[in-house]
Amino acid sequence: MTVQTFIPSAVKAASENTVTQPTHTSDVSIKKLYIETQGCQMNEYDSHRMADLLGDSHGYVLTDNPNDADILLMNTCSIREKAQEKVFSGLGRWRKLKEQNPDLVIGVGGCVASQEGDNIQKRAPYVDMVFGPQTLHRLPQMLDQHQAQIEKPKKEKIKLVDISFPDIEKFDFLPEPRVEGFKAFVSIMEGCSKYCSFCVVPYTRGEEVSRPLDDVLAEIAGLAEKGVREISLLGQNVNGYRGETFEDEICTFPELLRLVAEIPGIGRLRYTTSHPLEFSDDLIQCYRDLPQMVSHLHLPVQSGSNDVLQAMKRNHTIDVYINKIAKLRKVRPDMHLSSDFIIGFPGETDEHFAETLQFIKDLDFDHSYSFVYSKRPGTPASDLPDSTPDQVKKDRLAQVQEVIKQSSIHKTDAMLGKVERVLIEKVSDKDPNVLVGTADNTRLVTFIGDATWIGRFAEIEITEIKTLNLVYGELLNLEPDVA
Ligand code: SAH
Ligand code: F3S
Numbered sequence: 268m269t270v271q272t273f274i275p276s277a278v279k280a281a282s283e284n285t286v287t288q289p290t291h292t293s294d295v296s297i298k299k300l301y302i303e304t305q306g307c308q309m310n311e312y313d314s315h316r317m318a319d320l321l322g323d324s325h326g327y328v329l330t331d332n333p334n335d336a337d338i339l340l341m342n343t344c345s346i347r348e349k350a351q352e353k354v355f356s357g358l359g360r361w362r363k364l365k366e367q368n369p370d371l372v373i374g375v376g377g378c379v380a381s382q383e384g385d386n387i388q389k390r391a392p393y394v395d396m397v398f399g400p401q402t403l404h405r406l407p408q409m410l411d412q413h414q415a416q417i418e419k420p421k422k423e424k425i426k427l428v429d430i431s432f433p434d435i436e437k438f439d440f441l442p443e444p445r446v447e448g449f450k451a452f453v454s455i456m457e458g459c460s461k462y463c464s465f466c467v468v469p470y471t472r473g474e475e476v477s478r479p480l481d482d483v484l485a486e487i488a489g490l491a492e493k494g495v496r497e498i499s500l501l502g503q504n505v506n507g508y509r510g511e512t513f514e515d516e517i518c519t520f521p522e523l524l525r526l527v528a529e530i531p532g533i534g535r536l537r538y539t540t541s542h543p544l545e546f547s548d549d550l551i552q553c554y555r556d557l558p559q560m561v562s563h564l565h566l567p568v569q570s571g572s573n574d575v576l577q578a579m580k581r582n583h584t585i586d587v588y589i590n591k592i593a594k595l596r597k598v599r600p601d602m603h604l605s606s607d608f609i610i611g612f613p614g615e616t617d618e619h620f621a622e623t624l625q626f627i628k629d630l631d632f633d634h635s636y637s638f639v640y641s642k643r644p645g646t647p648a649s650d651l652p653d654s655t656p657d658q659v660k661k662d663r664l665a666q667v668q669e670v671i672k673q674s675s676i677h678k679t680d681a682m683l684g685k686v687e688r689v690l691i692e693k694v695s696d697k698d699p700n701v702l703v704g705t706a707d708n709t710r711l712v713t714f715i716g717d718a719t720w721i722g723r724f725a726e727i728e729i730t731e732i733k734t735l736n737l738v739y740g741e742l743l744n745l746e747p748d749v750a
Contacts, residue, residue, distance in 0.1 A: 286331050287314045300327040301336035305353060306344025308539060309400075309472075310377055312452050312501055314342045317376070317403055324407035333364060338372040338410075343379035345467050347641035354379045358391045365393050372396070372413060376403055378471035382645075385428045399430035400472045401457065404439075432458075432473035448692055449496040449722050455483050455510070455523070456502035461542055463569075464580040464648040465609060465640060468503055475503075480510040480518040484526060491532030496722060496749060497690055498527065500538040506545040521549040528557045534724050534749040535690055535707075536560050540567060543581070543588050551591070555598035561707040562599050563633070566592075567607035571626025572619035575612050578651070585626065592630060601685075603678060603708040604630065608637040610667055611660030613651035615640075620663050627670050633708060634675040637667045675735060679710060682729045682738055687712060689727045689740075694718050706738075714740045723748050 287302040300321055304314040317340060321327040330336050339361050344350040354375070365371045374396040375387050381399035388394050396409045409427050416424045458473040459466075487498055500523075502508065508520040518526070520541075527533060536559045541550075543566055554560050566588075570576050573584050596602050608623060627635070639660045642649045689704035689712045702716040704725070714727050727740035 287311075287318055287329060298325065298327050298338075299330040299336045300338045300340065301330050301333045302340045302342060303333075303357065304342045305350055306342075306346060306377065308452065308499075309454070309501060309503065310342050310344060312454055313377070313400060313403055314340075317342070317406055320404065320406055321410070325410060333361065337370070338374065339364070340374045340376060343375060343377035345378040345382050345471055345643070347638060348643070349641070351379055354387075355390060358394065362391065362393050372410065374398065374406070374409075376400070376406075378467065381430045381471040382467065384430050385426055388426060388428070395427060397428040397430065399432070401432045402429045405429055446490065446493070446495060449494060449690060450499065450692075451490045451495045451497070452499045452501050453483065453486055453490070454478070454501045455505060456508050459503040460507065461504055461544075461582075462580065462647075464578065464651075465612065465643065465646055467643045467646060470645055472503060475507050475509075477508050477510045480512045480523065480526070483510060483523065484530070487527055487533065488530050491530050494532075494722060496532065496724070497535040497537065498533055500527075500536070502538075503540065504542050504545075505538045506541040506547070506550060519549070520545075521547065521553050524550075524553045524557060524560065528559045532749055533559060534746075537563070539565050541565075543568060543591060544583050546591050548594070551594050551598060554595060554602075562601045563603040563605070563708045564595070565605045565607075568626075569607060569609050570612065570615075570619070571623035572615070575615055575619050575623075578614055579609070579612060579648070585622075589630070603633040605633045606635045608635060608667060609640050610637055610664045611655055612640045613648060613653035613655075615655060615663075624667065624670055627667065627674065632671065632674050633678045635671050637664060637671060639664050678708070679735050679738065680732055682706075682708075682710065683732055684729065686726050686728050686743060687740070689714075689725050691716065691720050691723055691725055693721060709736075711737045712740050713737070714742055716742055716745075720745055 287304055300318060302314045302318060304310050318329050321338070327338065333339055341354065341357060343354045358373070358375070361373055365373060373394050375394050376398045377400060380387060380397045384397065387397050395413050398406060398409060409429065412425070413427055456475055456477040458475045459468045460475045462469050490498065506520045508523055510518045510523060512518050524536065527536060536557070546566065568588050569579055569581060571585060576584065592604060608627070610620070687706040689706055691702050691704040693703050695701035695703050695713055699718070700715055701713050702718070702720065703711055703713050706712050712727050712729070724746040725742055726744040728743050729738050729740045731739040733739055
């Protein structure tokens with residue numbers, strides 16, 4: 268079979284840039300907004316909300332052409348150095364647009380904004396607004412402030428920088444969530460309190476704050492009524508969810524999953540991302556009890572060596588991870604497991620690395636992400652001595668990626684002859700008699716069917732493996748609409 272670039276929908280490598288896609292056509296009288304999104308699904312989610320906010324408050328519509336825009340927003344990522352470098356090179360290009368159009372408004376949000384604050388404007392004085400992941404809901408007011416002081420002399424202008432963490436306020440100000448066909452993303456918490464020694468997230472997005480339970484449930488019920496059938500719960504550490512209930516009690520993540528599964532219309536549940544430490548027995552039982560939960564889990568482990576895990580402050584051993592996965596596979600033998608790995612962490616020896624390679628083979632992972640360690644200013648690991656040459660790290664990364672690639676090929680090949688539950692999403696662009704859907708493990712599945720079935724789930728027997736991410740099949744059973 269041929270190998271294609273394969274990006275499971277559960278996570279996206281933080282090195283990618285995406286442009287939030289416009290939903291309107293171009294018209295010169297309409298004010299236009301261009302958003303460049305760097306990084307994770309949380310950022311993608313936030314970008315959609317920025318577009319909704321400025322659409323509702325000021326009538327902006329999205330454009331996919333920065334040359335055409337009245338506002339340019341960059342939603343940045345600082346998880347690795349490479350991502351951070353992109354910010355200033357991207358801003359340099361935008362500077363030229365501003366030279367041609369002095370009315371152009373430029374805003375920088377996301378994790379680099381959170382980390383750098385007004386340093387952004389020191390390096391790039393043509394940036395008008397700086398906002399963090401927790402203050403993006405204040406964008407409309409920031410824009411008004413910017414417009415109000417446009418005519419003022421430079422020294423009278425207030426710097427528009429707001430990178431504070433105003434607790435959970437952001438959730439109260441946000442419009443409708445992000446919907447993609449029959450799928451929707453629902454943010455259930457913000458931030459992370461795990462403080463892994465290499466990671467900037469707790470500093471850029473703040474400590475964990477959970478959305479109140481009733482807000483989350485009401486949002487999902489509303490989505491289900493509009494035809495959404497698959498929900499992805501989003502957060503940096505979703506199994507740390509502690510949502511307040513109406514009775515002032517605390518709802519845990521497994522409890523939340525059970526409640527979401529009761530909402531009529533929700534036929535499939537995913538989430539990203541969770542931490543092994545809080546991957547509790549109760550959560551494992553949800554996989555036994557709730558058929559809506561997909562047989563696909565992205566559970567970052569970062570390394571297969573106990574020494575490295577300890578230095579990373581992951582607070583668990585390899586055995587803890589292995590035992591949890593064994594328990595999970597007992598209740599869900601067909602579980603597809605993916606993970607994140609950091610290669611070349613300070614102090615990682617050849618032996619440590621060999622342990623990681625072996626661990627990946629032993630645990631039979633599906634597609635995973637791997638990154639060379641990137642030193643992040645302000646994190647504890649940035650002070651650790653690191654004598655491993657860059658070339659050694661690169662060679663290790665190449666080895667790990669080859670093992671990962673082989674295991675995902677193996678996982679796709681193993682689908683042949685199996686029956687997959689598929690959410691039918693659309694008619695194929697190439698053939699009106701062919702439908703396209705996604706399996707639990709995020710592979711695309713195509714089969715002959717009727718367009719009226721779109722939005723329903725079906726059991727499909729896989730008859731041919733086409734590429735790493737595309738398989739063909741035949742309908743065995745069409746489920747009644749879950750609504
Ligand atoms: N809460 C998420 C983490 C988000 S960061 C989780 O636990 O999955 C996504 C991934 O980026 C991490 O899992 C890690 O593999 C990688 N990463 C984070 N900091 C990094 C760093 N300093 N260098 C290289 N990779 C890093
Ligand atoms: Fe980062 Fe560790 Fe949290 S990787 S997002 S500090 S779980």
